[in-house]
Amino acid sequence: MPDQWATLGIDLHLEPTGPGLRRGLTDALREAVRTGRLAPGTRLPSSRALAADLGIARNTVADAYADLVAEGWLTARQGSGTRVAERAVVPPAGPAGRPRRSARPAYDLRPGTPDLASFPRAEWLRAARRALAAAPNDVLGYGEPLGRPELRTALAGYLARARGVRADPERVVVCAGFGNGLKTLGAVLAARGVRTVAVESYGLGVHRDLLTGAGLRTEPLPFDDRGTDPRPSAAAGAVLLTPAHQFPMGVPLHPDRRAAVVDWARRTGGLVLEDDYDGEFRYDRQSVGALQGLDPDHVVYLGTASKSLAPGLRLGWMVLPGPLAGEVGALLEGSAGTCGVPDQLVLAEFIRSGAYDRHVRKMRLRYRRRRNELIRALAAHAPHLRVSGVAAGLHIVLDLPPGTEQDVVRAATWQGLAVMGLGHFRHPGAPGPRRDGLVIGYGTPPDSAWSGTLDALTRALPER
Secondary structure, three states, X not given: OHHHHHOOOOOOOOOOOOOOHXXXXXXXXHHHHHOOOOOOOOEOOOHHXXXXXXXOOHHHHHHHHHHHHHHOOEEXXXXXXXXXXXXXXXXXXXXXXXXXXXXXXXXXXXXXXXXXXXXXXXXXXXXXXXXXXXXXXXXXXXXXXXXXXXXXXXXXXXXXXXXXXXXXXXXEEEEOHHHHHHHHHHXXXXXXXXXXXXXXXXXXXXXXXXXXXXXXXXXXXXXXXXXXXXXXXXXXXXXEEOOOOOOOOOXXXXXXXXXXXXXXXXXXXXXXXXXXXXXXXXXXXXXXXXXXXXXXOOEEEEEEXXXXXXXXXXXXXXXXXXXXXXXXXXXXXXXXXXXXXXXXXXXXXXXXXXXXXXXXXXXXXXXXXXXXXXXXHHHHHOOOOOEEOOOEOOEEEEEOOOOOHHHHHHHHHHOOEEOEEHHHHEOOOOOOOOOOEEEEEOOOOOHHHHHHHHHHHHHHOOOX
């Protein structure tokens, strides 16, 4: 009988301690409830099942349960079993004993996140059913270091069609987002003997940190109205760019400079790392094709589903030059890959079925409406402030009078609004004068909060 009961109910980790089993079990259960390890409403195993798991008498468990019901820690009702009572939980203390506090703002205009409420749940579930129903059992093994061939093939076709990438499935590597891909590339570059990577004067500090973590130095490049001036010093062995839509400044790399950076890579044997983070979203201009299409032997293309679908999927990809593909493969050899196989299969089916294209087109219209409403609100309340970077992407740049950036960010905080200043993205060694401004992301707020978000923003802006 004990073996039979041990297969029923839920698992519950307890370590009874003390002078007696009943008291030890009671103390262990009380502490688990008091600290929140057992959340209010949690159903506990039956006394028979827990007794079998712990190797003690059933009456000991029943008596411990009865004691805690009498004390108000548990509840017991006929037909619903024994559960943790609804009561206040003491949360664990934060650093230096301080209670943890929620930092979530009422309104959020920080860049980098899409409208998560618009994730295509129904279509994704349909793709998941088809993909998993058709998948043989062996695909649920440890995975392949470069990613599932189904997704690599689907990505190669999509990127060639939609972004002008010259992609062979054998050169596509699936990674856990852009950061994971950049970290892998940093390790390969360091192994090649590269010591310096040129980066844009404005960009994400976390990306620079990933390169620094690989032992590489980052060298900031000049920036002007034609975008980044991609002429690295002789010390640089690679350059990291956002050529289709510079982040965060929002301008595309000028055609002359696109040609110049490819020419630099050919002459020096260097590599261009192309971050195409939001390449699908263009509104008032023709789509700017991937730089990789000019020279797939010297440009590494990096893309991600973070903006088009959701960052929580942790799905990204690299399209590598031939020799680099071999080096990345050698680095990843023996690993089980960086992404879960089921999600890779689902994304492959999502792309093949046309659902990905339909979703992108739908979101392009949605974000365009958002952008138009944001620009109208700014024109009405702050016509003296210049707006740029509006033709593409999920954010704009709002120029501010010199010396006012931090004051405006603080004013926004008082309005319950999270927004980021342009200085947050500036490389510490960037050449040229500093610009004051806000980088306003319009993808994040849900529709229900959009009007309130715009009101909070306009209240925080300086008057003429």
